[in-house]
Structures are given as C-alpha cells and as structure tokens.
Amino acid sequence: MVSLRGKTSTPTEPVGVEIHARDVEFDWQNVPLEWIPGEPVASDIVSSVLHAILPEGERWFCEVYSEALPYVKDEDLARTMRGFIGQEAMHAESHDRALSEYLQRCGIDTAPIARQAEFIFRRILAPRRYRSDRAQYNDMVQRLWLIAGIEHYTAILGVFALNNAWDDYDVNPVMADICRWHGAEEVEHRSVAHDVATYFDPGYLHRVRAMLTVVFFLGLTLHRCSGYLLRKDPNFSYSYPRLWWEYLRASHKNLLPKIRQVIWFTLLYFKPSFDPASIGSTAQAVAYLATSPAARGAEH
DSSP, X not given: OBOTTSOBOOOOXXXXXXXXXXXXXXXOTTOOSOOSTXXXXXXXXXXXXXXXXXXXXHHHHHHHHHHHGGGOXXXXXXXXXHHHHHHHHHHHHHHHHHIIIIITTTTOOOXXXXXXXXXXXXXXXXXXXXXXXXXXXXXXXXXXXXXXXXXXXHHHHHHHHHSSSGGGGTOOHHHHHHHHHHHHHHHHTTTHHHHHHHHXXXXXXXXXXXXXXXXXXXXXXXXXXXXXXXXXXXXXXXXXXXXXXXXXXXXXXXSSOOHHHHHHHHHHXXXXXXXXXXXXOHHHHHHHHHHOHHHHXXXX
C-alpha cells in the first residue's frame, strides 16, 4: 500500500465496504478565508480546488454514470456505481454551499470560476450526438475513462488530506473536516471509476489517452482557478514568482501536496498493472469517517 509520503505500508484492509452517501452538513458562519493561520496561499489553493472546481465536475460524474448504468449487467458493480453517484452528489452539494456561504461571504466573487467550470463540464464534456448507437456508446466510454483519470487525482488528494500536517498549524476545524471527509470518501471509492471504465473497455491505450487529456486540462484548470482566487484575496498581493515560492514552502511543511509526489503518482497510473487500491488505505479512510464530526452528525 502506497501513501502520499512515498512509503509503503501494509495495514489490514476491511473487506466488503459498502459505498454509500453520508448526509453531512457544515457550518460556514465563522470560517475565515485564511483557514490555515499564517498560510494565505495554501488556504486559497485548497479552497479553490475544493469549492470552485470540483462541484461541477462531480455533477458531471453523476450524469455520465447515470448514462452508463443501463448497460451494466453486473449487479455488484451497478450497486457500487449507485453508491458512487450518491457520494459525488453529496460532495457537489456540500461544496456548492461553501461557495455561497463561505467564499462569497469572505468577499470573493465566485461567478467567473463557476462559469468556467460550467463551460468545461456542460459544453466541452457534454455527450455528443451521433447518428450511430455505436458511436454514441464509444463517446460514453471515453468519458468514463476521463472520469477514471480525474478520480486518480482525487484519490491522491484524498490520501494527502488524511496524511498532512494541518493539525500542527491550528487550522479551522470545519474546513479541515470537509477536506478530510471528502478525501476519505475519495479513498474509499478510489477503485470504482477504474473498475467501471475497465468493465466497458479494458484497453490500455484508452486509459493512456484519457490520462494525457486529464493531465493537460486539469492542470490548466487548476492553475487558472487557483490563480483567480489568489488574485481576488483582499488580504495579500503577491507576485507570480512569490506565489510559487509560497506553494513550495507550504508543500515542504506538508500543508500542500509536493509536486514531485504528484508527478510520481501520475507516472504510476501509466503502469499496465496499475491498481487504484495500491494508493492509500481503505482502513484509514473508514476510520476517519467514523470520527468525522460531519459524518457522525449525519448518523444521528
């Protein structure tokens, strides 16, 4: 089992974990924009990725999986897909509330970011109309492999959320919990998207092509959206080189993912024998979900 720290561990993994949505709620009333004290850049980058980019993408995941479900004859896989849809829908709803109740309250105009995300997922990645059913089906399969590629990165971020140094810096507990709750569920269902795409088409070339597409466009989108939030933050004004310096400094403190680790995990995906279960720990994810304030509140 590989962690984001690049070490190997072999914890006892639970068997038969049921993927299901948790009806969580977060109180954003007193969450500051600089939720990691003394680290405005790290705070803004995490906020932009979580709240500005992911919600629209997660709704797109749900739409593509709903389109694919009628083709799935394996009932176990279909049940897991429905659980995945439930979790992703709750992720989108929770981060949407953060946009309106948190970022906008802090003075950030989130409309431009929302429009960009909508254009990507509702226009560029929307299902295309073809004359033949076969072409329509192939278009859906390509989108399933794109989801698998994106989910590889959400799993990486999930492992980071569960293994970072935030608690050493007196972070805001609400923001830390939404990051770790979301990250834990990403680790919990990290194999689903890969399994679904493989079910429809196990071709290695499809996986590689989709990941190369994801690397380019996801990197561009993350750069644009995080850059927008950093420019709009009224609490500081850093030059572009200074922003990169602050990122590297924060990653050295384990407050943000290290770039070299993200690159290494990206290369790992291209191994023909790649297995998503080799990244992170289901046991760790389930353990956090059992103690998460929001997840525990959903049980009562």
